[in-house]
Amino acid sequence: MTPDSTPTVRQLLAFYLEAGVDCALGDEPVDRLSDPVILPVASEAPLSQPVRTIPAAVPTLRGDTAPAPEAAIHSAREAARTAPTLEVLRELLEKFDGCALKSTATRLVFADGNPQARIMFVGEAPGREEDLEGLPFVGRSGKLLDRMIGAIGLDRTSAYIANVIPWRPPGNRTPTPQETQICLPFIQRQIELVNPDVLVTLGNPSTQTLLSTREGIMKTRGRWFDYDTGTRVIRALATFHPAYLLRSPSYKRLSWQDLRSIAKALEQQVPS
Template sequence: MTPEPAPTVSQLLAFYLEAGVDCALSDEPVDRLAEPEAPPAIKATTPSSDAGPARPARAATTTFAAPTADPSPAPDAAIASAREAARTAASLEVLRDMLEKFDGCALKSTATRLVFADGNPKARIMFVGEAPGRDEDIEGLPFVGRSGKLLDRMIAAIGLDRTKVYIANVIPWRPPGNRTPTPQETQICLPFIQRQIELVDPDILVTLGNPSTQTLLSTREGIMKTRGRWFNYDTGTRTIRAIATFHPAYLLRSPSYKRLSWQDLRSIAKALPQTAS
């Protein structure tokens, strides 16, 4: 049996890029499966007979290196700091500036830039996804890749565009390799998106996908059970009508569910006149 030829460098890089690997964490490759090197053996020394009288043995001393300070605050402290900062933000501009300066979430150090929002801050309808992807991280805007183009078509189907909606994410920084944000990262970022929703003050809130739905609507049910259902989202000063639907990225992988998504969009379009002031 003829072995398959080894992939070229360009083919290997293309494979890594397709898998979501787009940055190196170190200059040299690390073999995680290699056996750890054994520590050097300590040679036993026997005092020489002509070395003179034996000296009393010294008490063994151990020197400890000072611990390296962790630049990120503890999760509880970071969450408390985020809550306090978000609470004092009087406008979207101030909130964005706070996020630019906020160092409580480790994702900021691995992301290219902050992905705050896009669209009309005075819109009556707000869409919230989970986290930015590679294209969003590059451009600094939410939903600009393939899923963003599909979202544009979805909102155009009910007579809207980005000048009439407001779009954001629960997490404003891209997780490395598009991995799922950890519960701690979500909880640290949660006060900021909650304040963002409060400042936009839309009539309808649309959560895109399971993570943003569970985070913002306080439900543990999956998207198949929550999509198309109306919830009450309480900002503390007002109750906003909220509805969950599929994330555009999921629809790209499972196009058969576009029919259900279209039903959700029709419900949103029907509800918009009812929320008019």
């Protein structure tokens, strides 16, 4: 294709797919640079009265409305704390409409593995393969995770796997801080219900979110933290996300050290 030629539809679609755009978000284009919706000022109102934007709802990617972030976070907290079991928690997430990611994802990616496991792994968010299958860590990074835990005698029947964000962000983009805070109560309740002896955070986002640290993964990996569920303190260790190891295989040696530390901790701890 020459610089002056007009690309075909096929070429444009190939370009978008290569750039990570693999799902349509709406039937009509949305001008995201336009001014926010303004409430009309009543004619009898004083001229000095300020004009206020609408705070009750925010537009989602499909053009409908979702609760404002503060209301959505409060709703998530109230819903999560009422879940007595993992099954009920999953049902609550299926019905929860406070996070706009739900409207662009194919399906909920709740968890995989054994809910009675002594170890729980938590990543950041699902990718394309996970979104299609409804299970966490089933793509390339998931296959590497399987090999990693297999090296210390574990598999998906003896581990529990989830993500902080249960819906795939469009194009695998990074979840926003608001999206993370809205989903946080659900993963916190999920950890509490699984009640593992060891919690492993995979990568920087899940480590910073769950272990309340601002340090990068290079400083936090291999370190043990105390994760307090409110009813019990769980030993937690941060390590590299498998997707990062695929991009930077030289760090697999450090990841192996973390895995050995996890195996040793499981051996030393008396099952709860």
